Structures are given as C-alpha cells and as structure tokens.
Amino acid sequence: MKIAFFSTKSYDKEYFDSSNKEFQHSISYFEPSLNNETTTLAIGNDAVCVFVNDKLDANVIEKLKEIGVKLIALRCAGFNNVDLEAANRVGIKVVRVPAYSPHAVAEHAMALILTLNRKTHKAYNRVRDGNFSLENLTGFELNGKTVGVIGTGKIGATFAGIMQGFGCQVVAYDPFPNIELESKGVKFVKLEELFTKSDIISLHCPLTPETKHIVNEIALAKMKPTAMIVNTGRGALIDTKAIIQALKKKQIGYLALDVYEYEDKLFFKDLSETMIEDELIIRLLTFPNVLITAHQAFLTDNALNQIAETTLENISTFGRGGKLDNELGLAFVK
Numbered sequence: 001m002k003i004a005f006f007s008t009k010s011y012d013k014e015y016f017d018s019s020n021k022e023f024q025h026s027i028s029y030f031e032p033s034l035n036n037e038t039t040t041l042a043i044g045n046d047a048v049c050v051f052v053n054d055k056l057d058a059n060v061i062e063k064l065k066e067i068g069v070k071l072i073a074l075r076c077a078g079f080n081n082v083d084l085e086a087a088n089r090v091g092i093k094v095v096r097v098p099a100y101s102p103h104a105v106a107e108h109a110m111a112l113i114l115t116l117n118r119k120t121h122k123a124y125n126r127v128r129d130g131n132f133s134l135e136n137l138t139g140f141e142l143n144g145k146t147v148g149v150i151g152t153g154k155i156g157a158t159f160a161g162i163m164q165g166f167g168c169q170v171v172a173y174d175p176f177p178n179i180e181l182e183s184k185g186v187k188f189v190k191l192e193e194l195f196t197k198s199d200i201i202s203l204h205c206p207l208t209p210e211t212k213h214i215v216n217e218i219a220l221a222k223m224k225p226t227a228m229i230v231n232t233g234r235g236a237l238i239d240t241k242a243i244i245q246a247l248k249k250k251q252i253g254y255l256a257l258d259v260y261e262y263e264d265k266l267f268f269k270d271l272s273e274t275m276i277e278d279e280l281i282i283r284l285l286t287f288p289n290v291l292i293t294a295h296q297a298f299l300t301d302n303a304l305n306q307i308a309e310t311t312l313e314n315i316s317t318f319g320r321g322g323k324l325d326n327e328l329g330l331a332f333v334k
C-alpha cells in the first residue's frame, strides 16, 4: 500500500525502512505533522501513518476522505488525538499499536524517579565541572515507600512490579482492577486514598474526558507535601496551571514529566536556538524539583522494532481485507 508517513524522525525512518523490507509498502516520509495545513501531502496515498501529536480532528479526517485516504495507522498506543467518531462517519478505518514493550515506558518512569530523587542529573554536571560537593544532593530511599499507580493496564502493571522490586508498597486505582496484580500484593484503593497515602504517584491511564486533569487543584491539596508525581501517560492528565501553583506553595515535593499538556508545539523539535513562547513550561523549568523529558519513554530499540512491525502488519492486513485486530472501532469512542 502507499503510505504517507507524518512527523518523521530519523529513528522512525531507520526502523520502518528495516521492517518494511518484509512488507514492501511504498512509504513517503514527511517531516511535518499532520494537521489542517498538511493534509494535501497525503494525496495519492492509501494510508496515513501518524504519531501522538498529529492532529486528526473532524476537519482533517474529512479532508483525508476527500483525497482518497482509506486508513489511519497510528504508530502509538494512545489515540486521544484522533476523532474516532468522525473517522467512523466518513468510513476511514483507524488502527493502532496497542502494546509494544510496556517495559520501555515503565522503565523510563523508574529512570525519572531515580534521577529526580537521587539527583544524578545534577551530580553528573557538577562532577564534570570539577565540583565534588554533595550539598543539596540528599535523596530518599524507595524501600518501604508507598507508590500509587493510576491505571493498571500493561504499563501500569509492569511499573507496579518494578516498584515492588525496590521494596515499595504499591496501591492502585483503576475502574477495572487487575486481579493478577492484586494476587501479587497490589492493593486497589479509592482515588482519594491513593492521593492521600502515596509517596510517589505515577500516571498510566489513557487520556479520556474522565481522566483529563485527574491531577487537579483538589487532588493536589490531598497529597503529602513530599509527594512525587510522575507522568508518562499523557500531558493533560495533569492540570499544569494547578501543579505550578502546588509547586510554588510547596504542596508537593517533586514532579517528573515525560509528557506535557501543551507539548504539541514543543516536543520532538530542536528549539534550542529559538525563543520559547510557552510560559508554563518555562515556569516549570525554573523549579529545582521538576524533571522533564520530551516524550521519550517509548524510545527503546525493542519498542521501535515492535512499533514498526505492528504498524506495517496492521496496514498489510487492511490491504488484503483481513480482520483488523488492532482497529479502534466505535467501541473506543468515549
């Protein structure tokens, strides 16, 4: 099939070209993200392949339909950036990669926790600068701490296991509790109890109308003043303005983000030579107890291989009219 590939980075091309030797699709790689202005790049293609910050609203989807696109292939798990109702209405199928190494994201959440807690990012720079002082590098031990996991699907469950390996008590909240995790000692509690009791709170639920701003002013007020919040889910799970206020008031202890509510204008781009206009991220970057990575939790060799394989397999299955196991049908419309 002919595929218009949006938001291309060097690593995408490397892994998709390698995987495509088996599938033999014709892929046109485009650097711009897919939005209202760039849909015409897809002319002449059967499918578009898109990532987390491509915007597939009703307008874009209708334009894709007009130019003959039949399939939207997401090369990610989350699908909050696609208007599934509009796609269904115009008859464009949507597929995704529901699972690709949950370890990639769960281990990155752990990396953020250890870095922010033990301040290895600061120590690295200090020592390189000939500064061997330990002032302000004191951390806390994870052993015996309570970790709250919101969303215990593939990634949340993997993360819970990692934290148990560090000697933590894990409590969790999920509207559909994971029985296997319960048998391994994870205690499912109400959201309020999780907010109150946890020393670390890690977000692993999808972004939906119910979970948008699940960490808001009210939730933040319930947390321990030493609590660390970790978000590797989606940016809008946290009310950014509220968390800035909480950090200013020392209502929470630490914040680690791999995703950011307004990341679409920033992440995946080198803006080091430009003036960043987003005042909220600039404010976040001024706190010594905030650590931000730019949506890189998925970025492992295993995950990139699996993403390419599954995406191209999804497209091949569609091309031969097979059953689409990874389709985001109407059941996924919230």
Ligand code: NAD
Binding pocket: 077, 078, 079, 098, 099, 102, 105, 150, 151, 152, 153, 154, 155, 156, 173, 174, 175, 176, 204, 205, 206, 207, 210, 211, 232, 233, 234, 258, 259, 295, 296, 297, 298, 299
């Ligand atoms: P999953 O579908 O396996 O699990 C999601 C879990 O969230 C499910 O158990 C579901 O019941 C639960 N959930 C749904 N609504 C909830 C609510 N209101 N409160 C609490 N829990 C709720 O998904 P997954 O593969 O574990 O991925 C989780 C999320 O991680 C994705 O939706 C995506 O947004 C994000 N993600 C981020 C990256 C990254 O690079 N940072 C990479 C992959 C996925």
